[in-house]
Amino acid sequence: MDIILKYFPDLTEKQKGEFAQLLDLYTLWNSQINVISRKDVDALYEKHVLHSLGIAKVYQFAPNSKVLDVGTGGGFPGIPLAIMFPEVQFHLVDSIGKKIKVVNEVAEALGLKNVTAQHERAENVKGKYDFIVSRAVTRMKPFIAWIHQKFESRSINSLDNGILYLKGGDLEEELNEAKCPYQEHLLADFFEEEFFETKKVIYVPFS
Numbered sequence: 001m002d003i004i005l006k007y008f009p010d011l012t013e014k015q016k017g018e019f020a021q022l023l024d025l026y027t028l029w030n031s032q033i034n035v036i037s038r039k040d041v042d043a044l045y046e047k048h049v050l051h052s053l054g055i056a057k058v059y060q061f062a063p064n065s066k067v068l069d070v071g072t073g074g075g076f077p078g079i080p081l082a083i084m085f086p087e088v089q090f091h092l093v094d095s096i097g098k099k100i101k102v103v104n105e106v107a108e109a110l111g112l113k114n115v116t117a118q119h120e121r122a123e124n125v126k127g128k129y130d131f132i133v134s135r136a137v138t139r140m141k142p143f144i145a146w147i148h149q150k151f152e153s154r155s156i157n158s159l160d161n162g163i164l165y166l167k168g169g170d171l172e173e174e175l176n177e178a179k180c181p182y183q184e185h186l187l188a189d190f191f192e193e194e195f196f197e198t199k200k201v202i203y204v205p206f207s
């Protein structure tokens, strides 16, 4: 939890309380339904919560914007972002129903009013969104094919629409294959821990 405060010192007391509860909630739910690797529960705040919040270092969602988290698993990056941006609506989807059960249980225990969750393949999700976030789901080319019709045609407060995808390593080949314009943001520019050395946020604008 301290690592979250190190990089986000201005959290409200409510947000601090919500982030603090995540350890107990994920320890409990992960023992029943595997949503993060067992050894990673000890590193929950660094490898899952802070990693998810890398998106918040790169982009500040406008209030009332709508964000879809594709392949959220147990709620990453959607749950940490929903705590960070309480005035933004987050819809979290995953093709595995028991993972969505974990998301619903965690969101309900925290009382997050800005989170909905759906057991569905991304390709079949209806609705329009201002942003799509994701981590560790698939290569960018098929990902874009799944979600390219899901953007609002307008931009919120004249901000761009787009994808914010947490990825690691050398992505040149994958992004060339996707043939999309993109910006690459290194999380090592924000977080000094070794874990973030190769981690990036890929922003694909859709304006």
Ligand SMILES: C[S@@+](CC[C@H](N)C(=O)[O-])C[C@H]1O[C@@H](n2cnc3c(N)ncnc32)[C@H](O)[C@@H]1O
Pocket: 035, 070, 071, 072, 073, 074, 075, 076, 077, 093, 094, 095, 096, 099, 120, 121, 122, 123, 134, 135, 136, 137
């Ligand atoms: C490696 S896990 C990552 C989960 C989460 N994003 C995280 O970082 O902890 C990939 C997730 O994508 C989901 N997934 C794969 N293909 C999908 C699809 N077509 N639609 C929705 N979810 C999908 C899987 O069920 C799985 O939970």
